[in-house]
Amino acid sequence: MFNNNSFKLHKHRLKMRMSLWIGFILFGVLITIIFFLMLFTYIQVHFVQQSNNAMQDAAWDIVSEYGNDDFEETIAILARNNGYLIQIISEETGLPVLSYNRNGKISQPQVSIEIKDLFTRMDDSHGYCFYTIEDPSYQSNRSAQAIVLSVENGYRQVLVVSQSMLEMESLNRILIHRVGIVFGLTIALAFLIGLILASYFTRPFRHIIQTAATMEKGDYSAHFSEDSGPYEAVSLAQTLNKVSAEFNATEQMRRDFVANISHDMKTPLTVIKAYAEMLDAFSADIPQKRAEHLARIISETDNMTELINELLELSRLQSHSFSxxxxxxxxxxxxxxxxxxxxxxxxxxxxxxxxxxxxxxxxxxxxxxxxxxxxxxxxxxxxxxxxxxxxxxxxxxxxxxxxxxxxxxxxxxxxxxxxxxxxxxxxxxxxxxxxxxxxxxxxxxxxxxxxxxxxxxxxxxxxxxxxxxxxxxxxxx
Missing domain, CATH: 3.30.565.10 (Histidine kinase-like ATPase, C-terminal domain)
Incomplete structure (x- = not known):
């Protein structure tokens, strides 16, 4: 059965261990979240930006090859190697005059956005623009780079290079799934490591608390273990051992002081009593003896007065209640x-x-x-x-x-x-x-x-x- 102090001590130890354990779990969760955010940011910013830059470079490569004999071959290679849909759209007809699918083959003319919106964008962007459109065929979005390729009879022909963002969205779903698995494993690992480390860190403190409880019962010879544990626990144990040693030394000096004071006060009191009795019994009528006995009584009284004054002076000085x-x-x-x-x-x-x-x-x-x-x-x-x-x-x-x-x-x-x-x-x-x-x-x-x-x-x-x-x-x- 626990008494009240033991129950409080046990409760304090559980609270310390629980705090450390929860702390390690939260630390693991925080690391996982930070890792996920960094990875997500990399994909959304760095990877997407690289992909869009590559698509933009491909579009300008096609523009630079316009009019050459291998123009269409260049389009086919870029479409096949990068999975692009490459189209040349005529403003006059509103239809693609040339279309290569992601396999690098000529495909049936198709437009992913309304032609009106495309040429409106071109008017606002001075001949080239980058945008994102819906792609119903893949139930996803597409990113596109549009550049005016030529102007014939007042009508523009626009090169549109686009790629599906389905792969990116699929990668995000995989990432979320994997992060969920990693998150669960991290929680489990943090749970186990937290238990181990919490026990490691709290064990020396539990010993310190137990030793302090022993000292509370009056056993001042108890020694705080300095053998193992984290630096803070060992340092605390060393400090407490020094305090304990100083306390024991002070306690010994206090006992010696009480013994000395008792002796120093008892001696003059004994002398005073003895000379007072002699004064009463023998020397009351003998002036010389009476004077000697009275002088000794006065001397011993002075000794006691000096002792008491020293005690009062020491108390005043150590209390710092003076200026x-x-x-x-x-x-x-x-x-x-x-x-x-x-x-x-x-x-x-x-x-x-x-x-x-x-x-x-x-x-x-x-x-x-x-x-x-x-x-x-x-x-x-x-x-x-x-x-x-x-x-x-x-x-x-x-x-x-x-x-x-x-x-x-x-x-x-x-x-x-x-x-x-x-x-x-x-x-x-x-x-x-x-x-x-x-x-x-x-x-x-x-x-x-x-x-x-x-x-x-x-x-x-x-x-x-x-x-x-x-x-x-x-x-x-």
């Missing part, structure tokens, strides 16, 4: 402000912060956001500097004239594998363990700030030697 408040300011002074803020933090104890700049650099940027980015970079440099808490912030110019700020430490360094992922949200290197507190948000915030400013940025590092994080801004001086 840059650009202003011109001294980058050197902003770095000094960052140093002043960091020096009061516990992790900056015994730290040495240096600013290296050959002059004062002015830039146009969002001061608050850029301050946050540089603060995150410098605080990270201190946290990962191990025993050597010596951090240098260098400001200089690039060869293209941009202002570059680099944060340099001599700490534990970052592996090349981790360098490609450190900007990702929630990512923390497994090599750092739990001895260094962090939640994988800081560098992602930095990345969002840099990209909002359209900065170039990056990092270089060597394990055991230290790291350099840098970004560039356009000069404003």
């Amino acid at each position: 840059l408040h650009l202003s011109v300011f001294s980058l050197n002074n902003m770095v000094r402000m960052v140093f002043d803020r960091i020096k009061i933090m516990s992790f900056a104890e015994h730290a040495t912060l240096h600013l290296e700049a050959d002059r004062d650099y002015s830039v146009r940027a969002d001061l608050t956001l850029l301050h946050r980015a540089v603060y995150n970079l410098v605080s990270n440099a201190l946290k990962y500097s191990a025993d050597s808490k010596d951090v240098v912030v260098r400001i200089d110019s690039t060869v293209t004239g941009q202002t570059r700020l680099s944060v340099i430490d001599h700490g534990i360094g970052i592996s090349q594998e981790d360098l490609t992922q450190i900007w990702n949200r929630f990512y923390r290197s497994p090599n750092h363990g739990n001895e260094i507190r962090g939640n994988g948000i800081g560098l992602n915030i930095v990345k969002e700030i840099f990209e909002a400013h359209h900065c170039e940025y990056g990092a270089v590092s060597t394990l055991g030697e230290g790291s350099t994080f840098w970004f560039t801004l356009e000069k404003n001086d």
Whole structure:
């Protein structure tokens, strides 16, 4: 039994296959119709035109032979070889004075049209004309070429060369009959090919739909087959596998993030609770101990506040629900402000912060956001500097004239594998363990700030030697 989703999936597959199948049949029908129209046009235009031109040339050949000894022999040969009815009609008597049938033999005088109409046509066409007439003897039409051959005693003698169009009409009937047969065969062939190709094209898409349905049920390890099928299906499967891999990686980072956040929030809460209990039980009446315990409670509260602020800041930056408040300011002074803020933090104890700049650099940027980015970079440099808490912030110019700020430490360094992922949200290197507190948000915030400013940025590092994080801004001086 199909459930509702399975029924919809089955219905979608049938609809896809039916659409392709009908498409192939219509394509076959269209090709047949186009072929028929081209063939019909060729017969009606090219073949008929060639036949009429040949008849016209024959008429002028007869005119050129008029008066020669072999005049009648020429008429007989042309009539026999081409199936023409050739007559010379006198205006005086209204009857043919000479008539050769399609076998090249002299025949009984006969006229296929009224003589009056013939000579009326000649009056209107200055001595020669081409026309089509009915031929009752063949129940068909005849095409005719008429030319004034001579004028005797004021009466014209007109050469009329004509041929029956019965052969042409018969050819059309045969063509229609054959096209009907070809049309039927084309439909049958298109039906079979359509079924085969529809199955070929839809099979990989059916597998994709089935795999997607598996993922919908929560099995994100499902793999889309890339083995066979049309290029579009293979390309789609490859893209979906990449999306699936990225989704799985993001899901893993999310789980790690939840675990880290839970740990980072649980730790200060535990410390706050412990010191609050000690404050209540032991140090309420001891000023020195009370001050130490209160300071630790305040410090852990600050850690939680910073964590929550980072989460809110990241959410705001990634939602793009903000606008840059650009202003011109001294980058050197902003770095000094960052140093002043960091020096009061516990992790900056015994730290040495240096600013290296050959002059004062002015830039146009969002001061608050850029301050946050540089603060995150410098605080990270201190946290990962191990025993050597010596951090240098260098400001200089690039060869293209941009202002570059680099944060340099001599700490534990970052592996090349981790360098490609450190900007990702929630990512923390497994090599750092739990001895260094962090939640994988800081560098992602930095990345969002840099990209909002359209900065170039990056990092270089060597394990055991230290790291350099840098970004560039356009000069404003």
